[in-house]
Amino acid sequence: MSTRFKYLLLFFFLPLFLYFSMYTWNWKTGYLDRLAAMTGLDVAGWIMAPGRWLQNNVDEFWSRYVYLVGVRQENEDLTLRVRDLEMELARISEKAKSADRMTSLLRFSPEASWEKRGGRVIGQRLGPNAILETILIDLGSAHGIHANDPVISPRGVVGRIAKPGLHFSSVLLLSDATSRIPVITSDGRVPAIVQGQGPGAFLEVKFIPRNDPVSPGELLLSSGQGGVFPKGIPVARVVEVTPADVSLFQKVYAEPLLALRYYEELLVLSRTDGFDPAGPVVNATGVGDASGNSTTAPAEKPAENASTPAAPEAQPPKATRHPVRKRS
Amino acid sequence: MRLSSTPYGQRRPGQFPAPLWWAGYLIVAVWAQELSGGLDFLSPGLLVCMQTGQWWTAAWMTVLWVLVQEGIGNLLFGVVILFYAGMFAFFMLTRWLLEPENPLFILFFSLVLALWGWVALNGAVRFQEIPAQVHAPWPWIAKQWLAYVVFWAGALAAYRRWGGHGRV
Numbered sequence: 001m002s003t004r005f006k007y008l009l010l011f012f013f014l015p016l017f018l019y020f021s022m023y024t025w026n027w028k029t030g031y032l033d034r035l036a037a038m039t040g041l042d043v044a045g046w047i048m049a050p051g052r053w054l055q056n057n058v059d060e061f062w063s064r065y066v067y068l069v070g071v072r073q074e075n076e077d078l079t080l081r082v083r084d085l086e087m088e089l090a091r092i093s094e095k096a097k098s099a100d101r102m103t104s105l106l107r108f109s110p111e112a113s114w115e116k117r118g119g120r121v122i123g124q125r126l127g128p129n130a131i132l133e134t135i136l137i138d139l140g141s142a143h144g145i146h147a148n149d150p151v152i153s154p155r156g157v158v159g160r161i162a163k164p165g166l167h168f169s170s171v172l173l174l175s176d177a178t179s180r181i182p183v184i185t186s187d188g189r190v191p192a193i194v195q196g197q198g199p200g201a202f203l204e205v206k207f208i209p210r211n212d213p214v215s216p217g218e219l220l221l222s223s224g225q226g227g228v229f230p231k232g233i234p235v236a237r238v239v240e241v242t243p244a245d246v247s248l249f250q251k252v253y254a255e256p257l258l259a260l261r262y263y264e265e266l267l268v269l270s271r272t273d274g275f276d277p278a279g280p281v282v283n284a285t286g287v288g289d290a291s292g293n294s295t296t297a298p299a300e301k302p303a304e305n306a307s308t309p310a311a312p313e314a315q316p317p318k319a320t321r322h323p324v325r326k327r328s
Numbered sequence: 329m330r331l332s333s334t335p336y337g338q339r340r341p342g343q344f345p346a347p348l349w350w351a352g353y354l355i356v357a358v359w360a361q362e363l364s365g366g367l368d369f370l371s372p373g374l375l376v377c378m379q380t381g382q383w384w385t386a387a388w389m390t391v392l393w394v395l396v397q398e399g400i401g402n403l404l405f406g407v408v409i410l411f412y413a414g415m416f417a418f419f420m421l422t423r424w425l426l427e428p429e430n431p432l433f434i435l436f437f438s439l440v441l442a443l444w445g446w447v448a449l450n451g452a453v454r455f456q457e458i459p460a461q462v463h464a465p466w467p468w469i470a471k472q473w474l475a476y477v478v479f480w481a482g483a484l485a486a487y488r489r490w491g492g493h494g495r496v
Contacts, residue, residue: 015413023406032405033398040399043392047358125366126358128449128472129401129408131460136400165399177459198461 037165042140044126045168049138052122056264114230114269117143121264122168132162133176133199135261139268140167148228150269156234156257157181157222158266169268173260174235175199182226183235186219188212194220194235194254199261203236205252210244220254230269342490346385349491353483358396360479367472368445370397371415372480375437376487378419379428402460407452414444438476442469 026032123136139145141164149161151171159179162172172179179196183205190212195204208214218238224231236254244250344352350373357369370393377386390412397408418440426433446469450462 019406019409019413022409023404026405036395036398036405038399040395040397042399043354043396044358044400047355048362051359123362123400125362126400127361127370127397128366128368128445129397129403130366131449131453131458131462132402134402162402170400170402177461 033163037163037170038141041136041163041165041168041170045122045136045138045140045165048122048126048136049168052120056120112230113272115144115272117145117268117270119266119268121266124261132178133159133173133196133260134162134170135159135173137169137171137266137268138167140165140169142167144270145169145268146270149271150229150233152233152267152269153258153263153265154267156236157229158258158260158263160228161268171266175201175203175256175260181229181235182223183220184223185214185238186221188214188218190214191223191225192220192252202239202253202255205236205238205254206249208250208252210248210250212250214238214241214250214252216241344490346382346491349487350385350389353486354392354396357479360475364471364475367475368397369475369479371412371441372476372483374412374415375419375434375476375480376483378416379484380487403449403452403458404456407448410452411445411448414448415441418444434477434480438480439469439473441476442472445469445472 022032117139119137119139121135122138125134126136137151145161145164147161147164149164151158151160157174159171159173159176161169163170173196174181174194175196175198177196177198181194182191183194184191185208190208192208193206195206197204205214205220216238219234220236220238222229222231222233222235234257236256238252238254240251240253242251353373354370357373360369361367374386374389374393377383377389394408394412398405401407418437422433422437422440426436446463446465450465453460453462
């Protein structure tokens with residue numbers, strides 16, 4: 001064996017073999033991904049958290065004690081709104097009680113219970129490898145967070161936990177191209193799948209049959225199928241419906257109910273019954289596979305007595321066609 | 329060419345211990361990554377280490393940098409190892425052509441590193457079949473190149489002032 005061949009073997013083929021062995025082993029087991037999440041993600045989180053804490057406190061101090069323009073008027077408006085909402089709440093709580101009685105009479109299985117935890121967003125796109133639409137929050141495994149736990153805001157779905165670290169976690173936003181959420185339309189109760197199309201683009205609503213009713217302005221609610229998201233949380237609002245020409249399904253686009261990247265506080269929901277809808281998601285390639293949100297259209301329509309949550313505060317847009325950026 | 333008259337192994341007044349200095353560097357670099365929207369700012373630190381001949385510091389920093397970049401990233405573990413292996417190989421090759429203290433060295437090496445970063449990232453995204461939007465190549469490479477040069481210059485200047493371990 002010549003010396004040149006030995007060097008080639010030692011410094012090129014051997015490291016290459018070791019590298020691919022490690023890569024394949026990690027692909028199967030995910031140990032190194034978990035190690036990186038528990039260490040590297042936490043290191044970055046502890047670096048980001050004090051700065052964000054300081055920023056939030058300065059912002060809060062400014063808005064609470066210094067910048068008080070229009071507070072009186074806003075207070076009066078909010079008082080009126082609270083009165084309206086109290087009346088609405090009283091009406092809806094009566095309906096909810098009757099729904100509970102019906103459920104009990106018909107012996108439906110009880111709905112899964114969820115625990116809420118509030119968390120702060122402390123980072124956005126932290127490095128060159130953060131190629132998906134993710135944000136970093138200050139909740140992790142130590143707080144009882146698991147992969148695939150839904151992340152919501154008071155206005156609707158934000159995404160789900162993609163990579164839980166020890167004290168910090170990465171959240172996959174619903175606008176990411178690997179995100180798919182089973183939904184139903186609020187009026188027609190038509191099942192569909194909402195898929196992200198990347199930053200700034202509308203969401204694509206898939207698998208709505210050509211004859212099923214759906215119209216611009218209609219809300220899309222999580223259907224609860226797949227077990228990842230609870231049923232009835234607002235996900236998006238339909239902005240464009242194009243009737244099918246030869247396809248079996250309509251072309252429908254929707255927009256998220258909130259600016260996903262500009263939220264500072266979020267809620268993470270965790271199931272209290274210990275049900276795990278899918279295996280852990282530790283990397284991008286596992287996101288689609290282990291999402292627990294089926295990528296095929298649900299077979300049946302949900303029951304007609306399914307509860308419809310109150311619409312979020314945002315007013316429905318006019319039924320005009322919006323410019324839609326579509327990815328080819 | 330020696331850039332400092334301080335003998336190796338001696339501490340000057342105002343000089344931080346190496347772990348403390350590099351911890352400060354890590355904090356600044358992670359914030360720079362966040363504020364720049366995803367550019368890499370950790371590699372210039374490794375480059376400073378390699379330029380000053382601190383190979384053991386470069387070794388433990390590589391391990392830490394790999395864990396941080398992989399932890400905050402969305403790809404399968406291994407891309408950053410590949411990137412740093414390429415960086416090390418390019419450093420050896422470029423050093424063979426130019427002195428590490430030569431300004432042309434850093435300009436050429438940063439460009440190669442930015443190109444290699446895009447190739448490694450894009451290759452990993454395709455290999456792992458992720459339907460994500462990758463950065464347009466030339467604007468990203470230009471921004472990353474500029475970031476490497478500017479951050480390396482700042483890091484080296486700060487290192488001479490407050491770090492100063494090894495051959496500076």
